[in-house]
Amino acid sequence: MDGNYKIFNDLSKIRTQSNRILYISLILTASCTLLNIYFGYKTNESAKHRFYLLDNGQKLAAIRIDDPKRARDILCEGHLKNFHELFFSLEPDLRFIKRNIEGKALYMIDHSGKRLYNRLLDQNYYQDVAKSDYSIEVEQDSISIDYSSYPFAFKFMGKQKIRKNEQTEYRNLITSGFLLETTSTPNNLNGLKIIRFHVLENNDL
Numbered sequence: 567m568d569g570n571y572k573i574f575n576d577l578s579k580i581r582t583q584s585n586r587i588l589y590i591s592l593i594l595t596a597s598c599t600l601l602n603i604y605f606g607y608k609t610n611e612s613a614k615h616r617f618y619l620l621d622n623g624q625k626l627a628a629i630r631i632d633d634p635k636r637a638r639d640i641l642c643e644g645h646l647k648n649f650h651e652l653f654f655s656l657e658p659d660l661r662f663i664k665r666n667i668e669g670k671a672l673y674m675i676d677h678s679g680k681r682l683y684n685r686l687l688d689q690n691y692y693q694d695v696a697k698s699d700y701s702i703e704v705e706q707d708s709i710s711i712d713y714s715s716y717p718f719a720f721k722f723m724g725k726q727k728i729r730k731n732e733q734t735e736y737r738n739l740i741t742s743g744f745l746l747e748t749t750s751t752p753n754n755l756n757g758l759k760i761i762r763f764h765v766l767e768n769n770d771l
Contacts, residue, residue, distance in 0.1 A: 653675075709721070
């Protein structure tokens with residue numbers, strides 16, 4: 567009889583220990599899940615305020631900006647500055663021009679940019695640049711963006727610095743269009759697209 571009672575007592579202890587282990591495991595699992603959710607939320611919130619500085623489409627560094635309006639300004643102005651540099655800065659190298667425009671700039675703009683590019687191709691503009699052996703750099707003067715209505719209207723004002731041998735000439739460059747928010751892609755990291763793009767002025771200074 568005593569032997570049966572001892573076996574029963576041992577089984578009861580084992581069952582109690584098993585339940586205790588089960589409860590501890592459940593508590594640890596729940597704690598880990600809650601911690602993962604918390605840290606995931608914090609990471610997501612941090613990522614919302616992290617923006618990348620770009621140079622010719624290449625990611626340089628990440629900066630944290632807590633002001634949403636300031637973040638929007640940097641994103642939109644950076645997109646416009648990057649596009650104009652890629653599209654209007656030229657070297658006497660057709661492969662360089664094609665890589666910057668077809669491989670990068672045209673992903674940042676709608677069909678209005680493609681139409682302008684095709685028109686310049688038909689006019690042999692890029693071939694003339696390559697043959698004449700001069701380079702063109704874009705210098706930004708100002709960018710104005712109207713956030714009161716969507717899509718955001720913008721106006722870019724700047725110059726093209728043209729280096730011909732040892733001489734330097736300038737052409738003004740004034741463009742306008744609208745900024746549309748889109749999905750971020752590897753070819754368009756900002757998640758913005760220029761639409762209804764027009765060159766308002768591009769004359770010798």
